[in-house]
Amino acid sequence: MWRRASVFLSILEPPRHNASRFPFHTLFKENYGICPKHVPPIITFVLGGPGSGKGTQCAKIVENFGFKHLSAGDLLRREMVSDSEYGSMILDTIKQGRIVPSEVTIKLILREMESSDNHKFLIDGFPRSEENRIAFEKIIGAEPHMVLFFDCPEEEMVKRVLSRNQGRIDDNLDTMKNRLKVFEALNLPVINYYARKGKLYKINAVGTVDEIFEQVRPVFEACQVYIFSYFYHVI
Ligand SMILES: Nc1ncnc2c1ncn2[C@@H]1O[C@H](COP(=O)(O)OP(=O)(O)O)[C@@H](O)[C@H]1O
Ligand SMILES: O=c1ccn([C@@H]2O[C@H](COP(=O)(O)OP(=O)(O)O)[C@@H](O)[C@H]2O)c(=O)[nH]1
Numbered sequence: 001m002w003r004r005a006s007v008f009l010s011i012l013e014p015p016r017h018n019a020s021r022f023p024f025h026t027l028f029k030e031n032y033g034i035c036p037k038h039v040p041p042i043i044t045f046v047l048g049g050p051g052s053g054k055g056t057q058c059a060k061i062v063e064n065f066g067f068k069h070l071s072a073g074d075l076l077r078r079e080m081v082s083d084s085e086y087g088s089m090i091l092d093t094i095k096q097g098r099i100v101p102s103e104v105t106i107k108l109i110l111r112e113m114e115s116s117d118n119h120k121f122l123i124d125g126f127p128r129s130e131e132n133r134i135a136f137e138k139i140i141g142a143e144p145h146m147v148l149f150f151d152c153p154e155e156e157m158v159k160r161v162l163s164r165n166q167g168r169i170d171d172n173l174d175t176m177k178n179r180l181k182v183f184e185a186l187n188l189p190v191i192n193y194y195a196r197k198g199k200l201y202k203i204n205a206v207g208t209v210d211e212i213f214e215q216v217r218p219v220f221e222a223c224q225v226y227i228f229s230y231f232y233h234v235i
């Protein structure tokens with residue numbers, strides 16, 4: 001109770017920092033003297049086909065809204081080049097454009113979440129199948145608060161991936177064809193699931209990076225208010 005009262009009183013005072021630029025965890029700790037490490041995290045899934053611009057827009061969301069960005073693909077690539085027992089399996093799977101078993105990806109995501117000071121996570125490129133989604137929600141014991149979907153025509157995605165130039169083993173036409181098939185067969189059902197639940201924010205992913213971010217910004221501005229009241233109620 002004392003915690004609620006102290007939060008309530010402090011809420012009447014202006015925060016010392018711009019809320020959009022600081023992790024909520026830090027903001028609460030500094031302004032309200034508490035560290036809500038026990039609070040369930042705020043999770044946003046960022047979905048879309050290969051090359052739709054997920055990673056690019058996540059960087060802008062981090063910069064403007066202080067989320068922690070977890071790219072499932074980046075975590076898998078990092079694991080692949082480490083001494084991991086999963087290394088060669090991940091390499092083969094990514095090369096073929098298929099999906100790595102849920103338990104491996106989820107383990108990597110959870111490890112990052114647990115070691116982070118932040119409470120707001122952008123999970124980029126995951127879940128990629130209904131099986132991924134169900135396994136994650138079961139382990140976390142909660143659903144994401146919202147889901148962004150970058151909607152991009154196939155030919156634009158192919159063009160972007162083939163000129164991405166990051167030396168990725170899957171950025172070639174053969175793998176891309178498989179990835180697009182996997183996207184349609186396995187990723188789209190996840191997107192449709194969240195649309196039915198009213199959690200999906202569909203973004204038109206054609207345009208300049210800044211034009212696209214202007215569609216993303218209001219979604220997160222509205223979410224800031226929600227997050228604030230969420231933390232207030234769970235603390
Ligand atoms: N709006 C855009 N217009 C043109 N190219 C873009 C746009 N957004 C991202 N890109 C480029 O397309 C490629 C794929 O973007 P990326 O963010 O890696 O997509 P994803 O994570 O969905 O695969 C990158 O080379 C990136 O610089
Ligand atoms: O949850 C995930 C995320 C990625 N991948 C694998 O990693 C590849 C690259 O994923 P990433 O998200 O980096 O690709 P992007 O869509 O950003 O181009 C995918 O094609 C999959 O083979 C996976 O198996 N599970």
Ligand SMILES: [Mg+2]
Binds near residue numbers: 055071073125
């Ligand atoms: Mg990406």
